[in-house]
Amino acid sequence: MMQDKKPADVIIVGGGTAAFAGAIRAADQGAQVLIVEEGKIGGTCVNWGCVPSKTLIARADEYQCVRHEQRFGLETSGEINLELLFENQRFTVDRVRNSHYEGMLAAYPGIEVLKGHGRFVAPDTLDVNGEHYQSERFLVAAGGRPRTLNIPGLKETGFLTSHSILQRKTLPESLLVLGGGVIALEMGQMLSRLGTRVTIVERNDRLLKEFDRRLSxxxxxxxxxxxVHVELGVETLRTYREDDQVVICGRRENEGFCLQAHELLLAVGTAPATDRLGCDTAGIALTEEGFIAVDEEMGTSVKGIWAAGDITGGPLIAPAGAHEAEVAVDNMFHPEKHRRIDHRMTPMAVFTVPEFAVVGIFTPSWQPNSLDIVDAFLDLERVDKAHIVDRRHGGILVCADRENGRLLGVQMLGDRAADVIQAAAVAIRCGMSVFDLADTVTVYPAISEGLQLAARACVRKLQQVS
Structure with missing residues (x-):
């Protein structure tokens, strides 16, 4: 006979970034928190995503620089020690998990971690390892997993995902990357720089379609x-194996062709981990894509159940999930505050080299000639620091309200774009105008000077149309 355990003030399903942010927020308010996690503490970002991938991206960039130092009169040589490379990756992951997650628990005695899979058997009851845990408040932050496609032959062919490829101890000799988004570009470029022959296969007519075409x-x-070889506009029809090769058969403009490599990486986005949560039993509504549907206060369709992070859909980035969890917890314990999520000021980045970054109103249907806005584009060649570090590929796009010059959005491709975009995020949040940005003294030489120069270009346009 199953026994019901003493209820916690809040039970959190998941043990990643969003889950821990919510747990700390609740514990800081004196709540007793139970985290239910069946995998490694730290979730996708720490164990299989951001930390391991960005570690390898950093090493690959260093290796790329070493191989090109002769252009600047520096005689260097270097070979890849794969054993040491992957040992450093694992060490970095363990260090981040221990310091930011497992080690942090000692400072919060009100947070308990239970190892096991959590599944709702009622709106107020979670089954974990055959035992029932009840609470008046639940936060579902179980994250997502790599999305797959229903392509004939794919299952039989076998493929790598963004998770499994980072657990390898060897590099593929050649690789087909199916997808042209964030993961595909980060992984494809990194592996190419480490010596893998990479072909990116994308169904759209350009890479990273969420960004302005001039940048992509x-x-x-x-x-x-x-x-890196790039094939655009490809409809993938089927896959199969031939000896030690993976073969993709596709079609472009009614012309069929095949591509082959030693391995296939599927990099087509993230699917929500909702299939084993018992959402139907609890009455939790899902979106058409299978994510948990939430309102602006991160509440679900069921009273007493909130959700945060990747399991609720975009933006699929760890800091956004952490913020959502904090908002959810605040609304749990202080419903009168009605805290709401507004991701219009949430920045995101793509950690290619150079980096992409964006914040503000930009969407895939972005129309720079809209009557309500004015935009200005600055080529990174205009920024002195780009010449100093010899990283001149890129640009900055600034968008402002035509009526008052208020900064509405920024897109960027360039060295340290992920750092520079934070200044734009703060400016948008504080209601600054492009006039303010243009009049702000910058550090010199710095890539961030480009944000000021782009703002000045936008000011000139505003003055022309006023």
Missing amino acids: EKFHALLESEG
Whole structure:
């Protein structure tokens, strides 16, 4: 006979970034928190995503620099020690998990971690390892997993995902990457720089379609110059294995062709981990894509159940999930505050080299000639620091309200774009105008000077149309 355990003030399903942010927020308010996690503490970002991938991206960039130092009169040589490379990756992951997650628990005695899979058997009851845990408040932050496609032959062919490829101890000799988004570009460029022959296969007519074409096409050209082969506009029809090769058969403009490599990486986005949560039993509504549907206060369709992070859909980035969890917990314990999520000011980045970054109103249907806005584009060639570090590929796009010059959005491709975009995020949040940005003194030489120069270009446009 199953026994009901003493209820916690809040039970959190998941043990990643969003889950821990919510747990700390609740514990800081004196709550007793139970985290239910069946995998490794730290979730996708720490164990299989951001930390391991960005570690390898950093090492690959260093290796790329070493191989090109002769252009500057520096005689260097270097070979890849794969054993040491992957040992450093594992060490970094363990260090981040221990310091930011497992080690942090000692400072919060009100947080308990229970190892096991959690599944709702009622709106107020979670089954974990055959035992029932009840609470008046639940936060579902179980994250997501790599999305797969229903392509004939794919299952039989076998493929790597963004998770499994980072657990390898060897590099593929050649690789087909199916997808042209964030994961595909980060992984494809990194592996190419470490010596893998990479072909990116994308169904759209350009890479990273969420960004302005002027930026994505600059990066496409850079990838090709580094030896990455890119196939656009491809409809993948089937896959199969032939000896030690994976073969993709596709079609482009009614013309069929095949591509082959030693391995296939599926990099087509993230699917929500909702299939084993008992959402139907609890009455939790899902979106058409299978994510948990939430309102602006991160509440679900069921009273007493909130959700945060990747399991609720985009933006699929760890800091956004952490913020959502904090908002959810605040609304649990202080419903009168009605805290709401507004991701219009949430920045995101793509950790290619150079980096992409964006914040503000930009969408895939972005129309720079809209009557309500004015935009200005600055090529990174205009920024002195880009010449100093010899990283001139890129640009900055600034968008402002035509009526008052208020900064609405920024897109960027360039060295340290992920750092520079934070200044734009703060400016948008504080209601600054492009006039304010243009009049702000910058550090010199610095890539961030480009944000000021782009703002000045936008000011000139505003003055022309006023």
